[in-house]
Structure formats: structure tokens, C-alpha cells
Amino acid sequence: MKPTVQIEYCPKCGWMLRAAYMAQELLSTFTDDVNGILLKPSEVNGRYSISIGDKLIFDRKREGRFPEIKELKQLVRDIVNPDKSLGHSDKK
Template sequence: MADTAAAACVDCKPDTEQGSSSQVPHPPAPASSNLLDPTTFIPPQPSITPSVTIEFCDRCRWLHRATWVSTELFLTFPAPALRSITIMPLNAEDTAGRFRVWLFLDDKPPVLVWDRKVEGSFPELKVLKQRIRDHIQPGKSLGHSDK
């Protein structure tokens, strides 16, 4: 039990099913940085483009959400529209609660398509697909996702 509590994400509520009812304290943010400023985020490096990288907090157990989002994106944007989708589990204090979706295109800076903390929620697939489509296939109809 103690090992599970120690591994709990500091950004998430503790798992009450395991007998823990107290909140994990949040470390204070450095006074000189804004943790919700997307211009300070450093994207991971892709291997091929166009590609998407989904970064997620592994301690929050968001693997299923990340794989579901990647599957939906591949179904909507099959190759060559998207050539690669990487899901990247993170397990560190500075990545606690993270769920970010990055888009990488040839000869362009990476595009932060979604950040859970900045947006205030997980991505709604309709909106996420529209944002990605606007960069890789601007004229593409997304059918019911465009309505």
C-alpha cells in the first residue's frame, strides 16, 4: 500500500479504493515560471512527419485514453496523412497530470494541439480532429465531426 501511495501522481486525486483519503500535497510552483504557459513547453522529437506525439502521465493511468485517442486519429487520418503516432508515458513530478497532443510537420515548428491543463479538460475528439485536420488536410471533411 505504501508503495502505491508513494507512486501516486501529485496532480491527481488519490485512489480512495486503496484506503487513502488524504490529498497528496502539491509542491509550490517556481515563482519565475508559469506552468500553464504553452510557450514554455518543450516538445518531444519525432522521427518522421507528419506525426503526432501524445504525452501522458503514466501515474494517472491514462494509457487507455492515449491509445484510444491514437486509434481514433489513425482511423480519421490514415497514412500518408499521418505517418506516425507515438504515445509517450511520463512518470516524473514535473509531468504529473500531463496529457498533451503535439503535431509535427515538415520544416515547421511543432504545434501543441492540446494540453489538458491549459484547456481545462481532456480533448474532445471532434475538436482534436478538427485542429489536426486544419494543419494537415484543410479541405478534408470530417463528416459528423464537422457538425
């Protein structure tokens, strides 16, 4: 079964559009590799985290920043389809 990527964001912080943008980028890149992207409003203020299944792959508070889209695509690729080429977004 294909995994679902979850983006949990703080609606009070106004991060829904950022979450939607990242979901769009991930869906266009991983159309055949994921079941879908779940946007989940958080009940915890300031939260912005991204997980695949039970695995947390990025947490804004832990990292002290938001992920760059190139970085996020690499993190997701490494889990859902490690052999997939990301073209210009790939690691050097």
C-alpha cells in the same frame, strides 16, 4: 514528409488507455495524412498534451479538460489536411 502526432500522457494518472483510444481514432481518420501516432509516457505528473511536430495543439492543464474526440480530429485536420471533410464530425 507526413507529420507525426504525439500524445504525451501521465502513466501514473492512468491515462494510457485514453491516449491509445485517441490514437486509434486519429489513425482511422487520418491514415493517409500522418506518418503515425506516438504515445509518449510523460515524466511530468498530470501531463496530457497533443502536438504535431513542434506545434502544441492541445494541453489538458491549459484547457482545464481533456479534448473531445470530435474537437481533436478538427484540430489535427486543420494542420495535416485542411481540405479533408470529417463528415458528421465537421464544424458547422
